[in-house]
Amino acid sequence: MNRVKLISWYLSCLLTMLGCETRAEYDAEGLFKQVSSSIVTIQTFDEKGRQQGQGSGVVVDKDRIVTNCHVIREADSLKVAAGSQVYAAAWTQTDPSRDICVISAEGIVAPPIDTRKMGNVKIGETVFAVGNPLGFGLSVSSGLVSSISPYRDEQVIVASVPLSPGSSGGGLFDSRGRLLGITTAILTAGQNLNIVLPADWIAEMSKRGTAPPPPSVSPGPEPRWMEETIALQHAGNLLEFENHVRKWRETQPNSALAAAYLGVALGGKNPKEAEAALRDAVRLDDRNEFAWFVLAKLLYRLDQRDEAKQILQKALQLSPNHGSAYSTKAEWLLADNKPKEAYAAVQDAIRVEPGVVEHWRWLGVIADRLDRAEESAKAYQTALRLNPMDDASKQALSNVLARNGKADAARLILGKDSDSNPSNAGTWLSMGFTESARKHYGDAEKAFRKALEISPGNSNAWVGLGVVLTETNRLKDAEQAYDKAYDSKPDDRGVVAEILTNRGNVKSKLGDKRAALADIETAIRTDPTYANAYRSLGILKVEARDHRAVVEAFRKVVASNIVGADDWATLGEALEALGEKSEALEALKKSEKLNPNSQQVLQKLTGYYGRNGDLQKALDYIERAIKIDSSVAAHWSSKGYALLKLNRLPEAISSLETATNLDPQFPSAWINLGEAQMRSNNLGKAIQSLEKAVTLAPAALDARLFLAQSYLSSRQADKARTHANAMLKAQPELPQALAIVTLAYLMDNNYDAALTNYRKIQARSPQIAKSVKAVGISQGLTGAQALPD
Template identity: 25%
Template sequence: MKESAKPHSLLRAAPRAIRALCDRAGLTNGYCRRRCGSFLSVALVMAPIYHAARAKTADEVFREVSGSVVVIHNFDNKGKIQSLGSGILLPSGQVATNYHVIEKAGKLTVSLQGREYPATPGYIDRFRDVCSLVVSGMQGSQLLMGDTNLLKVGSKVYAIGSPQGLELTFSDGIISALRDVDKGHYIQTTAPISQGSSGGGLFDEHARLIGLPTYFFNQGQQLNFALPVEWVLDLRNRHALLSKAGSVDSEWVFRVIALEEKQDWSGMIQLCLNWSKQIPSSAEAWGYLGFAYLQKGELALAIDAYQRAIQIRPEYAHYWADLGVAYSREGQKTRQIEAYRQAVRINANYALGWINLGIAYYQNGDLEKAIDAYEHAVRINPADASSWFNMGITCRDAGQFFKAVESFRHTVHLTPGNAQYWLNLGEVYGLADRRAEQIEAYNQALRIKPDYDDALVSLGVAYGIAGRETEERGAYLKALHINPEHNTALFNLGQDYLEHSEREPAREVYSHLKRVNPELAQMFFKNYNTLLFPKTAK
């Protein structure tokens, strides 16, 4: 029989990696009573799929942002060109780019639409490899800024740069990974990024700037990354901070990411140990070390590493969330919840922290607190189908069927083409005794996926409760035509045969059940005797 639904887990597993986990329980959803028989019902879980509002076409994105992409010329002290790079003209009139694009420059110029402008360095963050340029005589752009905290793996993105000085080279791809960093997310993308494109723009489907592409070649493999737009917005603050405190060699970060890509956890542990020895005050070194230990299953060491990271940066919410994951895997529920609570105390708009807290409360049986946590998550990011789904499951289990219906209605609004979400909505409609809407939700699931056996079984149960017996039996038969060994369909069809005293078909169902599910067969046999031989059964 199918498993009942529990909330999707989006537990954050590392400073630069979010791992989507699915938490399921091996329990049936129970059964619906109809006359004197027991009819099994099914409920499913699926991985979240994210849909945004109408996306712009590639042509629309290009037309809106191309006027903000510039070419940067790096000259030495003798006026000889050293390198070419790309940059993004910001609304402020400054140009954002990678620091390595302007490194060791004797003179800088910026070209836009055939005109060349003198430029000088503005704010610099060597560690994050980002900087701004002050450009004389250049007007600001109308560029819109995005938010990497709202991005999803698999989303379409567009890269625009100037490889080898060729202006406005346009490519597309998807987000293949999001690596959590301070303020936002490092973006790994399939969009091609060539030398000279560094410092250009990475844009989402709504033409919003989400990052600066960075060409990086490591051990024979090109890795396409983009620095988060939040680092551009944070340049002024970081410039002031780093001018006092200095910076850390960013090569450590690239080497760690390369090892993570290969899932070389032992190598990553050794590298981070060396990093933490050389720079013991680096919270990043300890945070990465915690993640590597977590992947190896060395939970005590992971917890210790995350605690060291927190000692250095106690105000960093993501480390508290990581620590919560480690506590969760070690079964320390109380400490897990407190770590997540601390994460959202530090950053009340940390949606993932609220989701993790909701999952922890759910697992601990604190359904009201879990609902409250999910309400925070959907307030922060109302377009996150996973949060709505989790809240729907939790409201269902808490008996708050009206709230469950509303949550799943949001889910199918965000994911209208997903049959399994319609099945979940149909289930809670039934619990709320909204039968007509329940049947329509199941039928919608079948319009999307006509061979959906689980939806047919659930539809059969709904028809039975509504007294539509012919359609009920037809739904079970269709399900078994698709999947002859569907346990629930067999049991329910056999039960229907028994109620109509059709002994021979009922015996055939019993024989089939004995082969595929002896436990259900035994339950069916008891019903068989009770309905057909009531005196003997007593």
């Protein structure tokens, strides 16, 4: 998604979050006076007593308060504020599937509220929401009942009442002050459609409610258990690996992954304890395919083969793209003397993970068993291309060749010299291009260098060597190879254009954009028909955000015979940036038709639909990209962002945490994660994520905005002001930043400083100024009442 274009959206949303909703003229004031004493603020704290976040709650009986489970489930301790009094509270009942929880606060002075059944709620009737958005004190907003709709397979109320973070757990009331339900989720920020859990569910807590889960020990941000576990496993330090996962397991006893990796660590040392750990892992999470897979392999080794095969099949059902599970299945089928079935299984392994040496090696074994010597040899050759140091594949290939009358080739595989070598430069050149096309860059480089030994001025050999050096990331050497190619003064204009374009691409990768542009423009002047030069020019213009130049360049590319899916995708994105949306979508659809599995194509389609409001379609495309390659942090960040905008906050947080784990230096993922945590009332986690984002991208205004807002919501006025002032350095008249600064000064009882900033808001937007004053008054901030209208 284009964060620059969305910043204005983020900033305008702050106004809603700061309490800028329109108050109905109906009897909102009287309704507020009638029910506000039954609405409380719930404060959540971590294990060290630091406030994490807050939400709202409704008193429904003596000492008994109802709220949303998502408001309190991450808390180590709770307090309830009613009026000017604060009470200790405890979580007593939960109905997690409905997101309804009950807490108790002994001695709380607050009248229980009357409730009304959902069965006689009418669509279109006026309703009022009362809660504590952003911690600025109780407030009321009005709207209408929009519908009675299904949500998670049950009927709920959907109301058009403006809500902000902090309103979750508050009450929705009719005009007579009867509780209709608990406000819980914002469906559409732009239209204020919100889910309200019906009050009927409160009475059903006596039957459905259960005790809350026991508190778990939070591991904090460090250590990064999963990351360190994998690193130790790959390092082969078995004792340290075991000690680490034991500590992880002790710290997080409810983590299925910790139990699964303990099973991995103990598999060769203590199989019984390993089995117990793995069975505990699948008990904790019966959809953890990794744990099922490791358990299957352990049971097979322990001769419990029937159960092992059943469990392996379960792992494959949970994760149909787990190549190692297919490869293991193939190995077991071969052991059962079922080579044809084993062949089908290993083909599945290669289909989902074509870059894994072990799968190709097993294909070699199985094809050899089926007397398919040529296919077996090709499989081993592929394994060796993936890992030239794979001695097992090297030996197996030599054996297959020797058994089938190819002793010379077998000796060559084992490192013996062949009897003859071609000495013709043209032959070596042909071999070099052939091996380069196969991505056998080591063999290609040897061939090109042999050709250059024979013919030092061969421009084609220098070009070929330059390609190999570029592909193996030896960019300075590649630039020198293209210099040599250019200095050889080839007669063919197309060859000259190719040399200049390739050299320009290398210079671009080395960071010299000006020199890169000069080479590529010279290439176009030399041969105006050379399409690759236009492609390279377009890519440079993408980096410069010159969208019109991008369109001009890629129109040349898509009209040529080298056009690919990514070319249409880049053209489509540039057309959209110029406002040509219908033509942009047409180009993007052409790119998808050419290559429906292109990562760039799927990412650009995701961005297009996301920017144009079709978030579900954007989510569908990025899910496809993740299925193809789940290791790309940008895919997970885009998925998290789409889920965030669809208000599927727990899923958004999970996806965004995956993005930050895959690439801890990816600022957009941290910004999106911070926003999702903030909207989930996890203020401590939001601040932690947004501080990381600001460190990585100090100029990102959206990161500063969310961070300032989170600090303000957690009553850390000085820090909120610091980040708001950083925003004002970039945009001195930004009303949202001025609003945060004003409220922060009021929190610090600095009326004069607050007034100075407040007047700046008045000069720009009197309406925003009124809203800021209203927020200050509702919060009881000293001096807010004195701010001029």
